[in-house]
Amino acid sequence: MSQNLVAAQGRRSVLRTKWPQRTALFVLVVLAALVPHMTGNQYYLSVAYQAEVLICLAIGLNIVVGYCGLLDLGFAAFFAIGAYTTGLLSVDRHWTILATIPPGIAIAVICAVIIGLPTLRLRSDYLAVVTLGFGLIIQSIATNLNQTGGATGIYGIPILTVGGIVIQTAQSFYYVFLILLVVFVFISFRLRNSRIGRAWLCIREDEDAAQAMGIKIHRYKLYAYMGGAVMGSVTGALYAPALTAISPPSFGFNESLLILMAVAIGGMGSVWGAILGGAIVVILPEAFRQFSQARLLIFGAMLIIIMMTRPRGLFPEGAFKGTATRLRERFNDRAPPRPLVAPPEAAVRDAPSEGP
Amino acid sequence: MELFLNELANGLFVGAFFALVAVGYSMVYGILRLINFAHGDFFMVAAFVSYTILGAVAVGHVHMVWFTVIWVGLLVMLLTGLLAVLANRLIYHPMRRAALLSLMIAALGLSQVLENGVLNIPSWGSAFLTYPVTSPANGFNVGQSHFTWFQLIIVVISGLLSLGVYLLVSRTLLGKAMRAVSEDRIAAALMGINVDLVIAVVFFIGGALAGAAAVMTGVYYGQINYLMGWTVGLEAFTAAVLGGIGNIGGAVLGGVVLGIAQSVGTGWFGAEWALVVTFVVLVLLLWLRPTGILGERVARRM
Numbered sequence: 001m002s003q004n005l006v007a008a009q010g011r012r013s014v015l016r017t018k019w020p021q022r023t024a025l026f027v028l029v030v031l032a033a034l035v036p037h038m039t040g041n042q043y044y045l046s047v048a049y050q051a052e053v054l055i056c057l058a059i060g061l062n063i064v065v066g067y068c069g070l071l072d073l074g075f076a077a078f079f080a081i082g083a084y085t086t087g088l089l090s091v092d093r094h095w096t097i098l099a100t101i102p103p104g105i106a107i108a109v110i111c112a113v114i115i116g117l118p119t120l121r122l123r124s125d126y127l128a129v130v131t132l133g134f135g136l137i138i139q140s141i142a143t144n145l146n147q148t149g150g151a152t153g154i155y156g157i158p159i160l161t162v163g164g165i166v167i168q169t170a171q172s173f174y175y176v177f178l179i180l181l182v183v184f185v186f187i188s189f190r191l192r193n194s195r196i197g198r199a200w201l202c203i204r205e206d207e208d209a210a211q212a213m214g215i216k217i218h219r220y221k222l223y224a225y226m227g228g229a230v231m232g233s234v235t236g237a238l239y240a241p242a243l244t245a246i247s248p249p250s251f252g253f254n255e256s257l258l259i260l261m262a263v264a265i266g267g268m269g270s271v272w273g274a275i276l277g278g279a280i281v282v283i284l285p286e287a288f289r290q291f292s293q294a295r296l297l298i299f300g301a302m303l304i305i306i307m308m309t310r311p312r313g314l315f316p317e318g319a320f321k322g323t324a325t326r327l328r329e330r331f332n333d334r335a336p337p338r339p340l341v342a343p344p345e346a347a348v349r350d351a352p353s354e355g356p
Numbered sequence: 357m358e359l360f361l362n363e364l365a366n367g368l369f370v371g372a373f374f375a376l377v378a379v380g381y382s383m384v385y386g387i388l389r390l391i392n393f394a395h396g397d398f399f400m401v402a403a404f405v406s407y408t409i410l411g412a413v414a415v416g417h418v419h420m421v422w423f424t425v426i427w428v429g430l431l432v433m434l435l436t437g438l439l440a441v442l443a444n445r446l447i448y449h450p451m452r453r454a455a456l457l458s459l460m461i462a463a464l465g466l467s468q469v470l471e472n473g474v475l476n477i478p479s480w481g482s483a484f485l486t487y488p489v490t491s492p493a494n495g496f497n498v499g500q501s502h503f504t505w506f507q508l509i510i511v512v513i514s515g516l517l518s519l520g521v522y523l524l525v526s527r528t529l530l531g532k533a534m535r536a537v538s539e540d541r542i543a544a545a546l547m548g549i550n551v552d553l554v555i556a557v558v559f560f561i562g563g564a565l566a567g568a569a570a571v572m573t574g575v576y577y578g579q580i581n582y583l584m585g586w587t588v589g590l591e592a593f594t595a596a597v598l599g600g601i602g603n604i605g606g607a608v609l610g611g612v613v614l615g616i617a618q619s620v621g622t623g624w625f626g627a628e629w630a631l632v633v634t635f636v637v638l639v640l641l642l643w644l645r646p647t648g649i650l651g652e653r654v655a656r657r658m
Binding site for chain 1: 447451453458459461462464465466467469471473593628634635636638639642
């Protein structure tokens with residue numbers, strides 16, 4: 001763990017120096033962009049964009065849990081805040097969908113501060129309960145208030161248009177979420193290698209040491225919580241028009257768990273892991289759909305097996321480091337190891353001509 | 357005032373259930389630092405197992421019914437304890453060196469397996485099942501409030517069981533070993549304590565208490581469902597944190613406080629806000645007293 005931290009600090013930018021990772025990202029995006037052309041099946045496409053939505057959420061939660069080490073059990077609350085803000089503003093007040101994103105972000109950040117400010121000082125187990133409670137409260141409010149449509153939720157959410165392009169089919173939503181996904185991945189990598197990102201990793205590795213080094217741990221924890229909240233809210237805002245109708249059950253504790261599972265299965269702190277984990281969490285239960293009732297049973301069992309055999313996740317932080325380092329060494333760093341203290345130049349020059 | 361008294365008493369009964377489940381949560385947490393999300397589902401499985409056993413033996417024993425309930429209850433406590441020990445042995449024990457979050461995800465996986473396992477057993481399934489034995493309505497009056505004898509029995513049994521566990525932990529050699537393992541597992545092992553055995557015992561006690569709570573819940577509420585463990589687990593966990601997690605007295609107190617808060621809150625705001633009231637109370641309490649009501653180990657890094 002701490003080796004990764006040192007390695008991360010040594011590198012200025014993951015994207016700049018880790019070119020294999022950058023290439024992999026590019027290839028993946030191109031491949032992902034081609035998926036709708038390979039299959040016209042609406043069912044596959046809708047599963048695919050739902051996987052993208054979960055991946056977006058997992059990347060958001062990865063900032064909170066993976067980078068900063070805060071256990072958040074109510075992440076779906078921010079997803080709900082984004083979706084409901086969009087739903088209410090677009091249906092009742094006839095705002096365009098894109099215009100509803102900033103208020104959604106604002107509300108999510110305000111909620112993150114209200115919940116985070118008093119509780120981020122607590123031990124992380126207590127934080128888990130408070131976030132769990134926050135998730136349930138948001139769901140409860142959505143269920144019980146008349147303004148949010150109660151248990152039936154909000155329906156008839158208008159069509160999303162971006163600059164005159166109408167986004168309505170599963171295929172177009174697939175592209176929307178793909179773009180969002182790439183943006184989130186980029187932000188995550190940049191944050192990871194920024195001053196804030198290093199502070200987060202320090203807090204995760206050793207809170208006391210981080211504090212001793214002068215990191216304002218409460219402030220940085222709050223930043224992480226807010227960062228996750230923003231990503232959750234934006235994803236929710238775009239998910240609402242994709243569903244056209246939203247209701248409280250979609251934003252409950254199970255959703256929070258699913259996102260957390262995605263992060264943990266993929267590998268904590270790793271953006272690649274979040275992508276893989278999100279895909280697994282959505283696609284695996286769908287693949288077992290033929291077993292109908294037993295599919296969650298199988299899913300639960302697989303979860304246990306994955307955690308027992310690969311407790312750090314399938315794709316943990318630094319999984320790429322081996323490959324990347326090897327490749328870089330092959331191409332760049334062929335120079336033989338230097339001695340710790342270089343000998344004086346004169347001695348080196350004079351050495352061969354010794355003893356005529 | 358009468359109404360308030362009634363709600364207070366009602367909260368006490370609900371709190372008694374919470375307390376029993378919360379003690380199990382709290383003990384496992386105290387020793388492994390693991391939030392055992394499957395604990396609520398041990399409770400649920402216990403309710404179903406007792407449902408089947410009672411259904412098979414209680415029919416026709418009208419006079420002996422309470423005797424039957426008692427021995428079935430003890431049997432179910434034993435079985436649930438063994439289920440918890442088994443879960444520990446098969447899942448948590450091999451993962452002892454893994455990160456806590458991995459352990460918690462595995463616990464969530466186990467919770468899914470138990471819930472959906474019960475769902476897939478033909479005679480159990482997803483419906484609300486009527487418990488074979490229900491509590492009699494006769495009791496006594498305090499003022500204008502009516503309480504049944506069974507409600508009194510629940511509080512007494514919960515109190516006795518919690519007291520027993522408290523005495524076990526605070527007065528016996530085994531309890532001393534538990535506290536030592538909880539304090540520092542490696543040092544405890546070096547002192548010759550059989551850490552694995554201690555952990556197994558803790559799981560057994562937690563499971564057994566959940567089993568007792570399950571039988572009483574079944575008799576008191578009269579129906580069971582495969583999702584019942586989820587809510588109770590959540591509330592018991594909250595209760596454990598409320599009282600100061602890892603602390604047995606705290607778990608009991610947290611259970612009672614939570615039960616009363618829920619009951620009074622429901623009376624004031626309506627049943628649909630019960631959960632909100634619960635968690636608002638929790639956040640306020642944690643804000644004012646970050647270690648829980650009885651939490652002692654204040655600034656310790658866990």
